[in-house]
Amino acid sequence: MNLFTQAFAVARKDLAIELRTKESLNAAGSFAVVILVIFSFAFESFSDEMKEFGGGLLWLVFAFAGALVFNRGFARELPNECLDTLLASPLSGAALIIGKAFANFAMLLVVELVSIFTFGIFYNVNWLSEAGSLTVVFALATWGVSILGAIFGALTVNLRLRELMLPVIIYPLMVPILIAAIELTNEVLNHRPIGGQMQWIRVLVASDIGFTGLAWMLADTILVN
């Protein structure tokens, strides 16, 4: 079986569990909406300046909501020692991590979709005309945070205070991705072409490739004691 077939099997399994329980999606989705509401007290909601802050606000929301999704990723392998069963199976460590990243990616995209609709309504920002560019930015950045969430979800799964350790470790590592995503999202919300900010696209692509490569190489090191 090749790596992607195995990874898709893992992702399908995780998404099947998530669709049944909706634990992560409900928690992350509600959290995202609540944060968007709370931020409305900090900023004047209908000013034009929202388009300048919008990228930062959105990616803060995605980063915080993402932590809820990433925490569940490997935590759902702990009951009944399912993680041991997976590691003893022919499934490679890399396929397990990348499969988890696929599942994170899908769930985070759902949260992002809910958030961008809510954001557009609450803050009167028209983003529908830029849906294509937003899709590119969201896809590139979301993959980067998803693979980080998967690899560090694996790393922290057996640690004390797992729910605290994961955000403490992962947020500083996410900084380049978040900066690039924020800059590009602001460009899009201001109806400027993202081609004018190619260095940020390069940062996202380099981060995606770099983190995915490192995750593939270090999967067994992290998963097997």
Next chain:
Amino acid sequence: MREKLVMLLAGLAAILLAYNLHHMFLVLPNEVSQDFIFRIIFFHVPAGIVGMIGFFVALIFSVWYLAGGDLRYDSVAASIVEVSVVFSIVNLVTGSIWARVIWGIWWTWDYRLTSQLVCVLIFVGYVMMRRAIDEPTQRARLSAALTIFGCFDSVVVWKSIEWFRNNHPGPVLSIRTGGGNMDPDYERTLWLNFLALLIIGAALALVRSRQESMEREIDSLRRAAHV
């Protein structure tokens, strides 16, 4: 043997520091535009460089550990990271003091300070993670993985934040004379102090790695006693 090495390094550092402090405060004149506070550069810049070098030296020891499985390399890597975090915090604090005196603000989102702060946060996460793992082999393995990620990310962080600051210019923490070149006498003192701080860092790392080894020994005795 290790104790003798630590004493030797401490002695060397003491002599060098004494010479540097004398030179800084009693020989060198005040800098033209920044007056007395300029002297903070002799600690600010070397501390930052020692911290950064330390993270990448720790990377080498982490990879060495993964390759061979010798826990001594993990002890050394962890010690170097801890010491480098301290030096990086010194870099941030001295930069902050300088900004307060010169500009009246405690912090500026200068790209170098910001990048250094993010790197410190990455490796503070490393230190916290180590505290959360009891089993030494697991701790070594996961620490090595995080160091590899952390060092790769540090490079991307520096470049990203530099580009971000180019888009959103703010005050730049530049404590150099004139058009960006430093007076040769100042520069010599800076590099001598870098050497002193590097030696202090090495001595601290040696002491800390000995503590790590002893902790591991205590852990193994505890495990043997529980069987």
Next chain:
Amino acid sequence: MTRAIELNQVWKFYGDYAALRDCSLTIQQGSSCALLGRNGAGKTTLLRILAGLTHFQRGAVTLFGEKPRAESARRNSGFLGHGIGVYEDLSARENLHFFASITGHGSKIKALTETWLERVGLARVATMPVRQFSRGMRQRLALARTFIHSPKILLLDEPFTSLDDRAIAMLSELLTEARQRGATIVLSTHQLREALAIASHVALVENGRLRYTGERTQEMLDDPGLLYRLHTQLGTPE
């Protein structure tokens, strides 16, 4: 005769503490080896090394000539640990389908899943989430999950512990069948009588060392405590 499992001077450390010391053991294909020893002796550690769940620091381990973490080694082995290794929020059918898919059965996944659901008596509750199963049903699902890919090597960690009578009978039947098709079985246990009844060989672990390895004899069957009295420092088992 083919050597299914070989351990050669294996050491496993947790930090500086040696959990396994200089362990050497050869298990021929088709034989079944009972790993005996007290709690904390190192049986589970040894089994986890064979299953590729734990690295070791010195020595060599091969399963049919492959390292334990090699995909082919894990494809050829089936592991049943302390946990049942199934997902509570998936149904029995979904669980088996997933595990059959990651053991690489391609087009046969559906047929294999249905066969095993029938075999362990869970066909009528195949769509029920596992969280609604009784303990006995979960155990039978775990057995199906372990045996679904007809592994050549079975690694079982205290399999009889907390099984109900029906599950014990099912496990014994499955193990007998596995032996008949030439599978190699390693099971760790401190329940001497059950282990000695099905084992052809025994390996006694104490304080991380293999104190005795060899064929199971009639004397051992007659007097299960014999091994401990002869080969350990502390005499009779708890």
